[in-house]
Structures are given as structure tokens and as C-alpha cells.
Amino acid sequence: MDIALFEHKSEFEWQIRPFGKMRVPGVIFASEALMREMDAKVYEQVTNVAMLPGIVRSSFAMPDAHWGYGFPIGGVAAFDADAGGVVSAGGVGFDISCGVRTLHTGLNAEDIHAVQERLADALYHAIPAGMGSTGTIRLDDKQMNAMLRGGARWAVERGFGTPGDLERIEEGGCMQGADPAQVSEQAKKRQRDEMGTLGSGNHYLEIQQVTDVYQPDIAAAFGVKPGDIVVSIHCGSRGLGHQIGTEFLRRMVMAAAGFGIELPDRELACAPINSPLGQEYLGAMRAGINCALANRQILTHLTRQVFSRILPRAELPLLYDVSHNTCKVEEHKLDGHLKKLFVHRKGATRAFGPGHADLPAAFQSSGQPVLIGGSMGTASYILAGTKLGMQTAFGSACHGAGRAMSRHQALRNWGGRNVVDELAGRGILIRSPSLRGVAEEAPGAYKDVSAVVDAADGAGLARKVARLVPLICIKG
Amino acid sequence: MKRWEHFSHQADIGVRGLGATMAEAFEQAALALTAVVTDPADVAHPDMIRICCDAPDAELLLADWLNALIYEMATRNMLFSRFDVHLEGSHLTAKVWGEPLEVMRHRPAVEVKGATYTELKVAQLPDGGWLAQCVVDV
Numbered sequence: 001m002d003i004a005l006f007e008h009k010s011e012f013e014w015q016i017r018p019f020g021k022m023r024v025p026g027v028i029f030a031s032e033a034l035m036r037e038m039d040a041k042v043y044e045q046v047t048n049v050a051m052l053p054g055i056v057r058s059s060f061a062m063p064d065a066h067w068g069y070g071f072p073i074g075g076v077a078a079f080d081a082d083a084g085g086v087v088s089a090g091g092v093g094f095d096i097s098c099g100v101r102t103l104h105t106g107l108n109a110e111d112i113h114a115v116q117e118r119l120a121d122a123l124y125h126a127i128p129a130g131m132g133s134t135g136t137i138r139l140d141d142k143q144m145n146a147m148l149r150g151g152a153r154w155a156v157e158r159g160f161g162t163p164g165d166l167e168r169i170e171e172g173g174c175m176q177g178a179d180p181a182q183v184s185e186q187a188k189k190r191q192r193d194e195m196g197t198l199g200s201g202n203h204y205l206e207i208q209q210v211t212d213v214y215q216p217d218i219a220a221a222f223g224v225k226p227g228d229i230v231v232s233i234h235c236g237s238r239g240l241g242h243q244i245g246t247e248f249l250r251r252m253v254m255a256a257a258g259f260g261i262e263l264p265d266r267e268l269a270c271a272p273i274n275s276p277l278g279q280e281y282l283g284a285m286r287a288g289i290n291c292a293l294a295n296r297q298i299l300t301h302l303t304r305q306v307f308s309r310i311l312p313r314a315e316l317p318l319l320y321d322v323s324h325n326t327c328k329v330e331e332h333k334l335d336g337h338l339k340k341l342f343v344h345r346k347g348a349t350r351a352f353g354p355g356h357a358d359l360p361a362a363f364q365s366s367g368q369p370v371l372i373g374g375s376m377g378t379a380s381y382i383l384a385g386t387k388l389g390m391q392t393a394f395g396s397a398c399h400g401a402g403r404a405m406s407r408h409q410a411l412r413n414w415g416g417r418n419v420v421d422e423l424a425g426r427g428i429l430i431r432s433p434s435l436r437g438v439a440e441e442a443p444g445a446y447k448d449v450s451a452v453v454d455a456a457d458g459a460g461l462a463r464k465v466a467r468l469v470p471l472i473c474i475k476g
Numbered sequence: 477m478k479r480w481e482h483f484s485h486q487a488d489i490g491v492r493g494l495g496a497t498m499a500e501a502f503e504q505a506a507l508a509l510t511a512v513v514t515d516p517a518d519v520a521h522p523d524m525i526r527i528c529c530d531a532p533d534a535e536l537l538l539a540d541w542l543n544a545l546i547y548e549m550a551t552r553n554m555l556f557s558r559f560d561v562h563l564e565g566s567h568l569t570a571k572v573w574g575e576p577l578e579v580m581r582h583r584p585a586v587e588v589k590g591a592t593y594t595e596l597k598v599a600q601l602p603d604g605g606w607l608a609q610c611v612v613d614v
Contacts, residue, residue, distance in 0.1 A: 039486050067486040069592045069613070094589040094613045131513060131587035132553050132577040190550050200586045201614050239550050242589040242613075246543050250536070253593065266593040406484035407586075407614070436585035476587075 001038045012063075012459035016043070021264070022050040028061040029393070029459040034451055037404070041067035042074075048264040049077050053272070054085025056334055056341065060393045062348050063455035064402035064447065069093070070267030073347035076396040078332065080341060081273035086261070087281055088270035089252050091344035093325040094245035096288030098203075098236030100371040100399075101169075101296050101321035102382070103303065105314045107229040109209050112471055115310055116429060119207065120472045122306045124431035127205055127299060128197040129476040133433075135196035137298065144188050147195070148180040148240075151290030152321075155297035161318075165300070167360040168318040169293060170350060178290050179283025183240065184247055187284075190239030191291065196298035200434075200476035202373075202400075202441060203235040205303065207472040208380060215465045218384045221366035222319060224466050231316060232380060232468075233299050234373050235476075236325070237292035244288050248281045273342055282327070289326060296321060319382075320369040322349050324399045332394050343394050351385035351397035351462045370462045372453055373400040376430060376473050377423050377443035381453045383462035397462035401449035410445035411436070419443075423473075432475035441475065477605050480508035483595070485611045490595055491542070492609035498534065498598065501608035502541055502568070503559040509542055509591075510556055512612060513549075514582040519557035521573035529568045534598040538608050541568055542591035546612075550587070553577050589613040 006014035006028070014035055016026035026046040030038065042065045049071055050059035056078050065074030070090035079085030112119065128135055139147060147154045152173030156163055166173035198205060210228040213219040224230070237244075252269035255277055256262075263269060271277040300318065307314045327344045334341070352359055352368040359368055367385035374380040378401065389395050405413075416435025419442045423430055432438050450467075457464040478500050483490035489512055493504025510516045527544045531537035545556060556574035577584065589612075596610040 041486075069594045069611070073487055094592075130579065131584035132579050186547060190547065192551075193553075200584070201589075243547070246546075246590040249590075249593070250539070253536070254532070266596070269593075403487050406486055407489050408482055408484045433579050434583045434585045436583065440585060 001035055001040050001043055003032065003035050005043060012455050016047060018050065022047060024050050024055050025058045026050050027058045028065060029455060029461060030063040031451060031455045034063055034455055038065060039067040042072045045070065045072040045075065048268060049075060051264050052086055052268065052270060053261060054079040054083045056080050062396065062398040064398040064400055064452045066402045068346060070265050071346040074398060074402065075346045076344065076348045076393050078341040078343045078394050079273065080339065085273050085342060086270035087273050087278045087327055087342055088268060088344060089245055089248040089281060090267045090269050091346055092285055092327050093346050094242045095236040096241035096244060096285055096325055097292035097323040098325045099292060099296065099321060099323035100232055100234045100373050101300065102319040102371050103231040103300060103316040104223055104319055105229045105231060105316055107311060107314050108227045109229065111311060112207060112229055116471060119310050120429040120431050122310055123205060123303065123472065123474050126302050126306045127474050129474055130200050130433040133197050134193040137195040138192060139195060145180040147294050148183060148287035148290050149178050150174055151293035152297040155294045160298045160301035165297065165318045169321040170323055173293055175286045175289040177282065178286035180287050182280045182284035183244060183287050187240045187243035190243045194238040195295060196302060197238060198235050198299065198476045199238055200437060203476045205299065205474040206232045206470045208232055208468040208470050210466050210468050212467040213465065215463055218366045218463065218465045221362065222369055222382060222465065224382065230319065230468065231303055232371065233296055235295060235299065237288045238295060240291045241288040244284045248284065251277060285327060289323065292323065320371065322371050324349060330394065333391065345396055347399050348396045349399045350395060351389050352395045353385045353387040353390045370397050372398060372449065374449050374470065375401050375443045375446040376441060376470065376475065377426065377428060378446065378449050380468045381449065381464060382466040383453065383456065384465050385462055386460055388460040389462055393461060398452050398456045401446040401452055403445055404447045405445050407440040410440050410442050413444065414439045414442040428470050429472045430475060438475060478504055480504040480511065482508060482511065485594065488611055488614050490609060490611045492607065495606055498606045498608065499561040499563045501606035502538060502561045505538065505542065505608045506545055506556065506559045509545060509588065509612065512588055512614060513584045513586065514555060516557045518582060519555045520575045521558040522575055524571055524573045527570045527572055531566055533566065535596050537566055537568055538598050539591045539593060539596060539610060542610065542612065546588050546590060555582060586614045
């Protein structure tokens with residue numbers, strides 16, 4: 001990307017002054033090196049989002065930003081309903097509430113090494129992964145609606161996990177305001193066989209080892225120390241979320257002209273928050289969030305069952321669960337006053353700072369755990385939300401490495417078997433139904449996650465707390 | 477001139493169909509969609525289903541067509557490799573042939589979440605042929 005297009009506000013902040021139909025500035029948080037590597041489409045998409053009605057402060061992009069749909073992936077934007085603000089299906093994305101959760105195990109690397117192959121095989125057997133895989137749970141209409149209203153709380157009530165898990169999930173595991181009646185029969189049908197499945201693409205379940213701790217006090221509050229083994233699960237709302245996204249994107253495109261909204265890009269399809277369509281989408285999207293939370297909760301239960309067989313002394317309490325693709329109503333300070341805003345995070349993590357009322361007691365002094373996913377062979381990170389971040393990008397941070405190249409290019413560069421063998425040589429076991437899928441997700445196809453995390457830390461969006469490396473990766 | 481290809485999108489993948497008519501370009505785009513998941517040559521086609529869609533313009537119709545296929549793939553757990561598309565104005569009817577997905581044989585690389593409006597284009601080319609394309613989210 002041409003950095004001359006930006007005003008360089010500070011080491012990690014690059015601003016686009018409003019021009020044309022932009023209502024607010026565009027801001028990208030990144031190092032100069034990340035900016036130079038970033039796709040030029042990010043500039044265009046950040047600029048387009050800044051044109052949407054009712055946007056406040058700025059159209060933001062996180063350090064892992066890349067070319068998305070309408071919004072950049074890594075985009076954050078907040079809207080004021082009282083100022084004609086909009087909610088955008090494209091601004092949330094197809095995989096509603098795709099996210100990451102991390103579980104403690106109380107184990108260390110030696111415990112895993114003794115059983116690594118067996119554990120990898122058992123997890124691969126127990127966790128339905130990849131296209132065509134189905135879960136063991138079938139929901140009738142009534143149960144489906146209860147799940148869409150209750151989220152992880154519904155799952156815990158059905159015996160998937162413990163009540164203690166819920167306070168370690170955003171929204172206490174249950175997104176309020178979900179309206180299953182706004183979720184189409186098609187979306188529900190698409191979900192019938194997919195409860196408790198991982199999905200494919202960049203979704204995974206990893207056994208990881210903590211290698212470094214950068215903020216001992218915060219790491220202690222999070223309960224992690226060097227050598228610890230944790231489990232991280234990355235997945236979302238499965239077919240139900242994808243279908244909600246598909247249907248509302250189309251409805252919003254069709255309705256935009258009637259609302260007097262000029263779309264710079266059809267993928268930015270949106271509707272006023274205070275419109276029937278906007279409200280219907282919010283009801284459906286929140287049901288999609290609950291579907292993702294329930295799904296990750298069921299996968300957690302399946303993981304615990306595997307550990308109870310192979311490493312029975314391990315307990316797997318939840319560290320935290322974060323969502324990446326959401327629109328949430330939050331209070332933020334705007335011009336000195338608290339204001340209710342609709343914050344879109346598309347491929348970005350909520351990163352609330354210390355003292356925020358929505359955080360459980362355990363994280364009141366540390367800030368929210370921010371779980372940054374890696375890419376099979378590379379590191380993952382745990383960060384913590386900051387007070388400064390609350391004032392800049394509405395308490396938001398990056399969500400992962402972000403792709404550096406297309407799947408197409410990755411297939412030209414790597415073979416799946418070579419990737420699996422090379423990682424095995426480094427002590428990382430991969431289990432996946434598709435070698436082509438592994439090649440498309442080769443670690444080299446992603447940006448350097450460490451540079452992304454350092455930029456988020458440098459910009460003050462979140463503080464770097466711990467680094468983790470994978471030992472086992474179950475890939476969809 | 478009928479053929480399909482993929483084109484690059486940083487996070488996902490673009491599907492493109494080319495044909496002598498718009499309908500043929502839609503058929504080829506559908507093959508490109510299957511090829512995101514597995515090699516269409518490995519997908520037999522003993523079973524037939526019908527798909528209908530309507531949209532206000534050709535581009536939304538392409539997205540609807542691909543989304544209808546994605547929905548059928550997901551809910552029937554099938555892959556498709558033969559397509560017969562008829563277009564009348566903004567109305568599409570199609571016969572689609574395929575078979576149930578077999579993970580061990582088809583080794584699906586990825587499942588498709590949805591057809592997007594990114595790089596969405598249906599256009600007649602200077603040589604008279606047609607192009608139909610968009611990025612799909614995987």
C-alpha cells in the first residue's frame with residue numbers, strides 16, 4: 001500500500017483525512033512495514049466504511065487488516081442509532097461470531113509428549129472437522145429456538161460444560177436480544193447436523209504450549225505461565241450464521257435505495273438500526289452469536305471427554321472465549337459523554353480494558369483476555385485489553401495473523417504432505433481430512449503474527465501477555 | 477470457449493465462468509464453485525435436483541444461483557458436477573446433477589460459506605462471449 005496516502009499520526013497510527021463522501025477519518029493501526037505490505041484494497045474499504053450513515057469517530061482497521069467484503073477484515077466501526085446509524089450484514093460477515101476460546105489444562109509439555117500421537121488421533125476422532133462432518137446432536141424446532149436464545153448457557157444446561165464456564169465467555173455466554181423468529185427455516189435446516197462441528201478453512205483446535213510471558217502480573221491473573229499447556233478452539237456459527245449473512249446481505253442490498261442509502265460497494269449493504277429490517281437483522285445476528293457460543297461450548301465438552309480418557313488428571317477450565325465477527329451495543333465515551341453505540345467488529349476482537357463492568361471479577365484489574373489465533377506452524381498470542389484502547393478504537397484489537405497470500409498462491413507454493421511432514425519434524429502434529437486444505441492454510445500463507453501483535457501492543461490497543469506455540473492441530 | 481477458472485482474493489477465492497451465452501457462463505461458474513471444494517472430474521452425477529431463482533439483475537442472479545448451490549451442497553451433503561441452466565430474463569431454472577459427498581474419496585479442501593458481492597460481475601466480453609464471476613467466502 002502507498003503510505004503517502006496517509007497522515008502518519010504516530011508510530012502505529014495512520015490516518016486518512018475525510019474527503020469526498022467520507023463522514024469521519026479512516027485510521028489504520030500498524031507498523032510501517034505492515035502498512036507497506038497491506039493490500040491497497042484495505043485503503044479503499046476503510047474509506048468506503050467511513051461514508052456510511054451515522055458512523056462516529058473513525059473507520060478503523062486493525063494491524064492484521066486485509067481485503068475483505070465491504071468492510072476490511074480487521075475493520076471496526078461504531079454507529080449512533082440516533083444519528084441515522086446503520087447496522088451492516090457485510091460489516092459482521094458470513095461467519096457470525098467466529099471466535100476463539102482457550103482452555104487451561106494444568107499440564108506441561110512432558111505430559112503431552114508422552115501421549116502426543118494418541119491424543120492427536122483421539123481429538124481428530126472426537127471433533128467433527130471439515131466439510132460434510134456432522135455432530136452427534138440433532139435439534140428439533142423447539143430445541144433449535146432454545147439454543148438460539150440461550151447460547152452457551154443452553155449448552156451448559158444440557159450438560160455440555162459447567163456453569164463456571166459461562167462467566168468466562170463474553171455476554172456471560174448468552175447474547176441478549178436474540179430473536180429465533182428472524183432466523184429463516186433454511187438457516188435452521190443448514191444447522192441441523194452441524195451442532196458441535198469445527199468447520200473448515202482457517203478453523204482449528206490446537207493443543208498449545210506457553211513459551212513466553214511478557215506481563216507476569218496479567219499472566220498470573222489469566223492463570224498462565226511458561227510451559228503450561230492450553231487448548232484453543234477457533235470456529236463460528238457454522239451453516240446457520242452463513243445463511244443468515246447470505247440472506248440479510250441480499251435483503252439489505254435490495255432495501256438500501258428505499259432507505260436513501262447510497263452504497264459505495266454492494267457488500268456494504270446495511271439498514272438503519274431504527275428500521276424494521278435493521279431490527280430483524282440484529283435479532284437474527286444475535287441468534288447467530290448464540291449458535292457460535294453453543295457450538296464452541298459443545299466442542300469444549302468433546303475436548304474434555306477426550307482428555308478425561310487419555311490424561312484423566314487434567315482439568316480444562318475455560319480461560320476465556322472471544323468473538324470476532326459481531327455487532328454489539330456498547331457504551332463508549334464520545335465527546336466526553338457516554339453514548340450507546342452499535343460497534344461492528346469484522347475480523348477484530350473486543351478488547352475491553354481494566355475496570356469495565358462487563359468483565360468478570362477475575363479480569364477487573366487485568367483487562368479482558370484477547371486471544372489471537374496463529375496458523376498451524378506459527379505462534380498464537382494472549383493479549384489484554386487496555387484503558388487506552390477503550391478511548392481509541394472502542395476497545396478493539398486484532399484477531400489473528402491475517403492472510404498474506406491467496407489460497408490459490410498457497411497451493412502453487414506448497415503441497416499438503418510436505419507441510420504436514422515439515423511441521424511433524426518440528427514436533428507439531430497435524431490431523432486433517434484434506435491435504436489440499438492444509439496446503440491452502442500453510443503457515444507461510446499468513447502474515448507474521450508476531451509483527452501484528454507487536455503493532456497492536458505498540459498502538460496501545462492491547463498489551464502483549466503471552467506467546468504460545470502449537471503441539472497438535474486439528475484442522476477442518 | 478466455455479471454461480472456468482479461479483482468481484485470487486487475499487482471504488478467499490474467486491470463481492469465474494466463461495461461455496458462449498450467459499447461461500453457459502453460469503454453468504461454468506458453478507463448476508468453478510465445486511472446484512473450490514474438490515476436483516469436479518472426481519464427482520459423479522447420478523442424482524439430479526432442480527433449482528429456481530429470481531433476482532432484479534443478472535449479477536444478483538449469479539450470486540443467488542451460487543448461494544442456492546451452496547445451500548444444496550450443505551443441506552443434502554452433496555457435490556455437483558453437471559449443470560443445465562436456462563435463463564429467461566431475471567428468472568433462472570436449472571437441473572443440477574451430482575452425488576453424495578464422500579470425505580475419503582473427495583477429500584474436500586474447504587466448505588464454502590457463501591457467494592459474496594465482491595468482484596461480482598456478469599458481462600458480455602468484446603468477443604461476444606459471457607463472463608460470470610464473484611468471490612466466495614470459505
